[in-house]
Amino acid sequence: MSKVSLPRHVHRVVSRGREYFYYQEGRGTPHAGERIRLPDDPQTPEFWQAVRQAQGTFGPTPTDTIGALIDAFEVSWETRQRKISRGTQAHYRRNLQPARKAWGDLPARELRPRHVDALVRKIGAEKPGAANNVLDALRALVAWATGPADRLSHDPTQGVERFAKGEGHRPWTQEQLDYAEKHFTGMVRRFYFLSRYTGQRISDVVRLNPNDEDEGGFSLSQKKTGVKPWCPIFPELEAEMATWERRPGPYLLQEHGKSIGKPFSTNQMWKAFDRERKKHPILEGAVPHGLRANAVIRLRGEGYTAMLISDMVGMSVEMVEHYCRHADRKASGQAVLRGLREQTDDTIVKRWKSGKQK
Template identity: 50%
Template sequence: MPRQRHKAKVTLPKGVHRVVSRGREYFYFQLGRGTDHAGERIALPNDPHSPEFWTAIRQAQGSIGAVPVDTLGAVADEYLLFLKSAGTITSGTFEQYQHSLRLAKTAWGSLSAKGLRPVHVQAVMDRMAATPGAANNFLSSMRAFSTWARVRDHIEHSLTEGVKPYAKDQGHKPWTPDQIEAALTKLTGVIRRGVILYMYTGMRGSDAVRLGWTDVDEGGFAKTTQKKKRDVWCPIVPELAAEMATWEKRPGPFLWQEGGRADGHRYTRKLFSKHFAEERDKIPELAGVTLHGLRCTAVIRLRRAGLSTGQIGDIVGMSLATIERYCRFADRKISGKAALQTLTRTSEEQNCKTTQNSKTKT
């Protein structure tokens, strides 16, 4: 039986009570509970981690008197509600914003939003120096939050002006031919199938886990990308077609969980990445590879096949700048090899002696 995960405990403010009935949690707001002067009992949302929960608390508190609504915590909750209602970002991106703003609320939740300055954001960045990727995600979320809050007069100054992200490393590297060979020969089942989809389509994980037989359209996959909401048509190359010929035709996505109580259930991007990592760590040749590296591998393969940057973008749903970044090493390597061939040929021509240019003895 899989271990049940529990979210971090939340400290409830005065007047908020938790009740467990028939195995379910319920929350409500009531001042003076159990006394002769008990106030009105107001039901609250059942998830204390959601922005709706804290907004409902402030509304309930406001019903019995004025309460401050200009704290960083209150403004952050309003921003999260705005993102959720706008529906312009994916659930994964929303979770990233939610996590980052949870860090902000932990640090300054009870402080006035208008009193915050970039020095406060920099202090959090400094504390996160050991995890630069997470720190940069936090800074990115705070930039977006700061822009939204400033034009609505929740804050008076940018919260991120002058705060610099940590330098990026080399990023996700493409897989080598030996790594691809090891994956195809040593991985099995749905994990191998997923690697094949990632490698031959170049799609993001959030799109690859949703691919299924119903997406096949005239020799390719027709799909609207989850993150950018961009319509793409990805050709099914012969290598992928040969693999697909062995797959069962059934409703739903190509990638489904195998075994246990979750057997047959859909994969999320995060869960598939987790299961892939578990299998990858058993194969020494795959040490350090990432699924996102296969996206880079696919782009380089398409570039070497002679496709333009625009054509590749239409296939994988990627920005032109990202494609150029992914191809920078491959292009330099190809150019270097071409230059070597030119230099070698020129050298051979210079050293070549013919009857016309060589001296002959008479």
């Protein structure tokens, strides 16, 4: 069975154990278009060339353009020895769109670092994070194309610089954490506790369910990366979970509207959180991803190494250190200050009330 993500209007038919592919607009409706047979292997350039022709792009379709290179890159994901998660695929697909739009019909061999640099700078003028994502996706494309795929003989991203990292998502202040714990109710409260004490992304928190519990922790493959951390269920979260009814399915189910009782999507959970946040001015600027930072900072403060935290949260060591940098510096500075105070206390000469030295 083919696992390639097929474009719109392309459907797969299995007959007598064989796969066949067809292009047909409006299939199954009174306005169905012509049914066009496609090549058997959706992992070949010929298949995608036939799709374009069926879509109305007549004549020979170039196979050496940036657009064709991106198409071939996307097709390759399903045959990699090291699988690329669906979340990463969506990330690449989304961040290669600016390149497809800018150079889709241009020969790939003519793309140069100056072109990539110009695109990255243009995007980064307003959205440096988005520009870095585009550059990272292009580098992944180039690494594949200049490797065993042998579709490109040079690196058009060479020397192109990423924008400096911002401070990232800010952790919630202690006042915000205390306020949320005191005032949040219902599913938003559950979401808050799960996020704060597991350090997982929204896309993973909304999927957590009793089946993910594993001997005192959670074991769940992350949607974005495919990494499978083991998150301890800390006493604070355990006490909160003890108040939840035990039932099959995700811990988080919608409470209002037509979808009541159904699981949250990532976007629906964000909207529910945002509605609650708007009710409380003290939570201005607080975002769910900030709780991910709170989780790793808390663990770092308890003496765990970045490597151990990486295993527990499923975050790279680099990102753990990135989130903890402010807390580490503050803790170091406070340790120095305590040392100075202790040193000063030891050298103070105390006096009797009469004014004489002890």
